Amino acid sequence: MESTSLVFLSIVYLVLVVVHGASETESLLKFKNSLVIGRENGLKSWHRRNPTCKWIGVLCDRGFVWGLQLENFELSGYLDIEALTGLKSLRSLSFMNNKLGGPFPEFKKLVALKSLYLSNNQFDVKIPKDAFDGMGWLKKLHLEHNKFRGEIPASLANSPKLLELRLDGNRFTGQIPEFTHKPHMLNLSNNALAGPIPKILSTMDPKFFEGNNGLCEKPLDTKCSSPYSLSPEPKDNSKKKSSMFLYIVAAVVAALAVILIIIGVIIFLNHRRKKKQSLLTAEPGPSSLQLRAGIQESEKGQSSYHSQNRAAKRMIHTTKLSFLRDDKGKFELQDLLKASAEILGSGCFGASYKTLLSNGSLMVVKRFKHMNNAGTEEFQEHMKRLGRLNHENLLPIVAYYYKKEEKLFVSDFVGKGSLAAHLHGHKSLGQPSLDWPTRFNIVKGVGQGLLYLHKNLPSLMAPHGHLKSSNVLLNENFEPLLMDYGLIPMINEESAQELMVAYKSPEYLKQSRVTKKTDVWGLGVLILEILTGKIPESFPQNSKDSEEDLASWVKSSFRGEWTPELFDQEMGKTNNCEAEILKLLRIGLSCCEVDVEKRLDIREAVEKMEDLIKEREQGDDDFYSTYASEADGGSSRGVSSEAINLS
Template sequence: MARYDTRWPLITAFLITLLSIVAVSWGDPDSDVLLKFRASLGNDGALYNWNASTNPCTGNWVGVKCWNGTGKIWALQLEHMGLTGFLDLDTLRGLPYLRAMSFMNNSFTGPMPNIRKLKALKAFYFSNNRFSGDIPDDAFVGMGWLKKVHLANNDFTGKIPTSLQGLPRLLALRLEGNQFEGGIPNFQQKNLTTVNVSNNYLEGPIPERLSMMDVSSFAGNEGLCGKPLESCDFRKFLLELIMIILCILIAIAIIGIVVAILRRQGQTEELGKVQVEGNQKASCEGDKVERGVPPQMPGSGRKAENGRLVFLRDDRERFDLNDLLKASAEVLGSGNFGSSYKAVLLTGSAMVVKRFRQMNNVGREEFQEHMRRIGRLRHPNLLPIVAYYYRKEEKLLITDFVENGSLASVLHGNRTPGQPGLDWPTRLNIIKEVTKGVAYLYEELPSLIVPHGHLKSSNVVLDESLKPLLTDYGLVPVINQEHASQLMVAYKSPEYEQHGRTTRKTDVWSLGVLIVEMLTGKFPASFLKQGKGGSDEDLVSWANSVVKQERPEEVFDKDMGETKNAEREMMKLLKIGLCCCEVDVEKRWDITEAAEKIEGVRERDKDDGFYSTFASEGDMISSKGMTEVDLSVL
């Protein structure tokens, strides 16, 4: 009889235990890594479908790229999402197949992330953020697979890391729009086809290996020389010549001052009268300051030679910056983003020039591409951008001048005695036309979470027939995130104030506020300052309470004049506006539903006094959940 081996039960038990441990620990490590990474980000609302209940690849997580059929993550593309905070790459070490990542056009801050932790990386794109400080010289040591490095339009300082020279597979290097100084490393990679170091503070000779690059790759660096720029020998000669000329001019100036003092001592001082014509047009910089025109228009100073007006419309006359400088000008106003000027060209055409200083985080290429996208929009209720000007410190947007000014000035500005306000039919038509313009933006700009982003009465202008034209639309991607969150209307919405995010229904909220403003004749911002209805009550809340208490005589603007046989339709539109302001985003209408309901409002009440019902029972809770709005008449 064979002897029983007592070791087998022990071995079997050990294997079962080991398999149990493996089975328990078997999960979705990629999902855990990405969720941990998301937790380190700020303003992460764009990553709405990143959750533990789905797999990153099969669940189509936003911005996650996977190898087909393998379930392995090879890239992260998180662009134009408004992400903030410091970029911590430690967590991403848990993605062994990660080969590329792009965090372009966000608002990340802090020093250069430690990219060496991801040694297998082949490409990364960090352009158009707010990274700052010096990049360590050894930042790229050991990254032999790296092919593309994009760090453009940040605030990096110091010298360009020499460890970039040691990347054997480097194909593209984008460093433009920073504050790098010193010389350009002596790049020798044979496959290096793209290098852009423009608009920095670099100096010295351009390496011979880069001499065949386009001249625009080195523009904006006053100290650089050598091909494709002017030769270094000529630059040295030119500097010496300039120094000699300056010395001569200083000597002449000193002699002139001495002579003038001697002459003055021998003369009596005479006072003359200066006659100034009131209608004389300004012809010097000092005159322009008095008339509100900035003393130094864009186009002067460092890097100005790179700037020019770029036209987006083929049906407008062409002019340049010099024409704007010569134009008769007046200040139209100063808003959150800068000043606006009316410029009357020598040909008689009147243009509006709006200066933006809160766009300096966006790079030239990104800005130009977005402007081309905006320039392709065509709708009768959009005021088109005729041309633009790019400089890193500021941007100009140029539009046609519209004679009647903004809707805000017509509603709330001072009128001459006897001048009537906007009547009910006109206000209804303006609201309908504005809604059509907003709906068109939603249709044509599907990739933007908030296609307008800054909808308010001062951003609606009225032409000679009182047709409304939307302005300042589609600018959220090119406005600095920190300024956008402080100044733009979309970031005053309930969802942003409560949850720190905007949604595809945020512009609907802005539209609702505009409707309430037009029907009540009250300016939302000043209403808050006046504190009507209680210290915590804003315009929408106040209108809500009036509707609940059935006191319509208190809510509607008296300047609308005679509204007989229109009260029910006016109340219908007011309730539509309040529903557009619903705090709960899930309950708030989308733009399509809001547009349908607004289009159904008539100028006069029906004789029978009954209307079709649009709203469901779930729609009958008003904004902020405080009062019930009866939508049975909708």
């Protein structure tokens, strides 16, 4: 009887899945019809003859669609949100790096949505005030680098679970609304906002408010000169009063204009006379790097009335640059300040600038703003430790500059750029994608660099602490160079918890701790990113009540055998390499065990990569059986069978 009931329930469940899957297929096809696809064969796989969960850009969990990741498809047209309401399990939408525009879509119809990414599109509209009403589950919203206008909608500030909000690089105006709670990450830079910053946001990084000339109060240094209030709309009581008022204003403006013109002429003539007198003794203006990085004039060296004093002070200031390597030609801080500067990018810790020295050397100057709590002796001692590191897969720090308010790190320029750019932006850069042998070589080098850090920085709980694809540079031979390592002891604790990768690991989010194996978790995520081509940040962030990250997505999608849809289609030909790729995938999953005790340590992870290399050389096909025996026999390494064999 019981078996009959189980069979009946199974049949009912299968019928429900099939019916639901059919409705999801129709919803997605209807949604596709609203899009104009610029990339050739962009959504060719979206066809009824293919299972929905195998369509490109469709993310599934147990047969149900939970996310759409349609990035870099040159999409235009409009987003038919009404069609997506048929996807009852939909939690994440990403349309980054497309050409979408038009009216703001009615995303509030998707009340269960958790993550929404519209970065780098062409929206040029005002967002309605109630655009996010009812979206009580929304955690991440990225609208940066569009042309959104008007005020920030109040419904967004009232979103109860909002953790990440990026509105930078738009045209928002008015005041910042009062947020009901402080998001973990909020970026409002480079808009046209004005007025006082709400007190709940006063402890955030000032860089998230830069580029808004009208903002004042903490965390900015600008004080509001008077109680700020937006002028109300003038009421049109009568045409006569309005006309009289305009006449008065015009008269006052005309009088002021005449006075200002007279004052301007006097100032101009006076300035011209003084300029002729001081032309021969004028000091040169600030350099390109000084202007871009915002380094104060006092850092460059102060002028004095006597040339001897000026020369003496300049000599004092040039000694501020501390070198960690002897194999580089010495240069001074003055040489960096005088050099032309080109901004390379702005990361979570600060901006990086490429400078060309007079001797022809290309250097990178990275500015750190989150080390204010590091004392002079403590900072210099730790920098000496980092300076003693020497490994082919580490980017060495050539020199550093210490000041209480900020620090500068100087390193060699690496022309190939970051691994992240090659994985996710190679087309826009006009570069070919990375093939499988190159990707495996990069993973191997990253692992060896991490192992070296763990051996030589044993006192640090996470010797790297900030491992991600944008912190892996590639040299001319596509060998990886790790950067931003060893920062945890120097970064202010509150900034580290908000920005560093180590503090986003499962053990920290659930137990508020960082361990020796936290770097291994970062290595595992990096392996999965390299193999799948997925951006880890495009998945909902791991939190105390959710595990919807890249690792859990791979684990739920991997069926223990070769699944082409799981891997990056840009990897090129993988003939006769499928077995190797699957083995590296299993290593990555073993590094991403949520249970720290079951997770590989860094030495074990590197040893398994070396075993894979030996197997390739020896033609040994017993690699998988070795893994299986370890799982069945209860290996002391504690690797769970779930991570090794998910079939």
